[in-house]
Amino acid sequence: MATIRDVARLAGVSVATVSRVLNQNGYVNEETEKRVRRAIQELNYKPNEVARTLFKKTSKTIGLIVPDISNPFFPELVRAVEDVTNIYDYTVILCNSDEKNEKEKEYIEVLKQKYVDGVILTTNQLELAEVSELDVPVVVLDRPLNHSFPSVIADNYGGARLATRHLYDIGCRKIAHLQGPPHVVNAVERFNGYRDEMKELGLWDENLVILGNYHLKQAKEAVLQAFKEHTIDGIFAGNDVMAVGALKAVQQLGLRVPEDVAIIGYDGIPLTEMTTPELSTISQPIYEMGAMAARLLVKRIEGQPLDQIHYVLPVQLIQRESTRKGEKG
Amino acid sequence: MATIRDVARLAGVSVATVSRVLNQNGYVNEETEKRVRRAIQELNYKPNEVARTLFKKTSKTIGLIVPDISNPFFPELVRAVEDVTNIYDYTVILCNSDEKNEKEKEYIEVLKQKYVDGVILTTNQLELAEVSELDVPVVVLDRPLNHSFPSVIADNYGGARLATRHLYDIGCRKIAHLQGPPHVVNAVERFNGYRDEMKELGLWDENLVILGNYHLKQAKEAVLQAFKEHTIDGIFAGNDVMAVGALKAVQQLGLRVPEDVAIIGYDGIPLTEMTTPELSTISQPIYEMGAMAARLLVKRIEGQPLDQIHYVLPVQLIQRESTRKGEKG
DNA sequence: ATATTGTATGTAACCGGTTACATAAGATTA
DNA sequence: TAATCTTATGTAACCGGTTACATACAATAT
Secondary structure (H helix, E strand, O other), rough: OHHHHHHHHHHHOOHHHHHHHHHHOOOHHHHHHHHHHHHHHHHOOOOOHHHHHHHHOOOOEEEEEEEEOOOHHHHHHHHHHHHHHHOOEEEEEEEEHHHOOOHHHHHHHHHOOOOOEEEEEOOOOOOOHHHHHHOOOOEEEEOOOOOOOOEEOHHHHHHHHHHHHHHHOOOOEOOOOEEEOOOOOHHHHHHHHHHHHHHHHOOOOOHEEEEEOOOOHHHHHHHHHHHOOOOOOEEEEEEHHHHHHHHHHHOOOOOOOOOOOEEEEEEEEEHHHOOOOEEEEEEEOHHHHHHHHHHHHHHHHHOOOOOOOOEEOOOOEEOOOOHHOOOOO | OOHHHHHHHHHHOHHHHHHHHHHHOOOOHHHHHHHHHHHHHOOOOOHHHHHHHHHHHHOEEEEEEEEEOOOOOOOHHHHHHHHHHHOOOOEEEEOOOOHHHHHHHHHHHHHHHHHOEEEEEEOOOHHHHHHHHOOOOOOOOOOOOOOOOOEEOOHHHHHHHHOOOOOOOOOOOOOEEEEOOOOHHHHHHHHHHHHHHHHHHHHEEEEEEEEEEOHHHHHHHHHHHHHOOOOOOOEEEOHHHHHHHHHHHHOOOOOOOOOOOEEEEEEOHHHHOOOOOOOOEOOOOOOHHHHHHHHHHHHHEEEEEEOOOOEOOOOEEEOOOHHHHOOOO
């Protein structure tokens, strides 16, 4: 690989001049510039990003920490981050944390050592101290740490109330909630929304809360168990994957969806259109969330001011077959 | 951030000695080492990876180019690559190419400039010339370029024959193939397997080939169209996502799966367990493919010999409800 | 007694860029 | 006409590591 010194030699100038041509700063004579450009062409010279990074302390790379890319909520989010940062010439280092504190800390250490320009965090496991150690911009995505970092989330509380209310509107009165893991902030917020709406409707019954862990199998088992003990005519699942688990459980029990039990999920991942019946869901603007987080991060990196620190994006009820009863909700 | 010179000063030694302690090479007196380690602790010193990279020309980073992470086949693959390379202290730069030549070329350029230690390619758009420009190890995943790079693929041809034969075995005689995009090598291989099996069964009829593009909506439309023109009692879809499209089309036509039309997909993504009826599929060892590719790449990077250059992993028929007829196949 | 080997450490060049500073010539200004 | 500004370019230090090479002393071999 040719270096800037090779180019300088071939063009008969100093490395400083070549650097000036490359970065378009300082004075360079038109003729000289042509000679330099010709030499660059001839040698197929590409500047070494690492050397540049070492001096400038900016790597045009960001870190993206997600719990698990194989969880179907994240691919679209990751894709959005990649798309947006790419426009500004950043590359993305992908990190799967499994929500484990240890892995997150290790990744943050590595990212720092690689001089990443910023980090997007999708997790709520981190202690303040560890994140603060990062001396680069951070944007928190989907799982707000309740503090000073810019964040992008969707309206979990409002979405949960919307879902619960929707089940009520189509006639459900024994509305269960398949809750996500209690250590995940958005799961708690959705639970709170469900609880408050149920209280307002005068239907609150803590026995109707089913504990899930955002995964299919465990959710299905939990729902099967719940049906043994309680009467249920509607299920609001904390995420779409668990909604599928609920669907499977209900079908296995020989009950009809939505006639006997209506089901609504949360997230709006493509999966919801692939089940039979298709699943109603509270759709989060997943791509937009990722894109927004990426835009915020780039702004922060480039020292631009943010109009706003915390963004709460609106969610949307999408009614499909799993909650479409005779009365048409 | 403390530098190696700060550590040297505090420990009262030269930078060379500190470097020796860090890299555990050369001679260092036990007492001296203790002093150095104490200084490192005290300053919370972490070596700067970028400086190291510049000198050593190895970044402990690899590039991973996939068509689109939001295609449900890839998250698990990406996850596997990340898991395995992480064991060896590599980080992963994720690139979405959309199978576009232009994007792939740009990414390869950037990866080179960042001194990545190797690249895993999941694409078949690249010309030999462009990949060869990469002077780091390359492993090709899922889509073999038919040449000298190490590769990991699953047995597409065999899997397709297996799927076709399975439909035959459960009684189908008008077996359609929902084909993937013709510019994707694995789609063509699966088509070839289907064609050869059909010929061997004496059932080959080119009218039963339906062109799809690996996406749901288009596949569904194509299947609806095909049913207008031909009699079909079995569908072998080139991937699982299209199988879902076929399922939706068939259900929309008021036909029963599998009684009237049996359906089998290809890939074995989690989605296949979430539909109703659950989809039979040819399961590829997705995680293992990614893990294997990552292991090959690391071996190549570290200069170890490979036992074998091209790996073709076995696929497996998974029979579920969508092909479970009365006779029990 | 001298040569050789092993241990321990420091100096400075190097990786490949960027940029502060020095230098110089021609144009402009007082 | 001397001072100042603009344009153009080069030298060398710098970013923060690694390592070849030089140096020195003690232990061992000849």
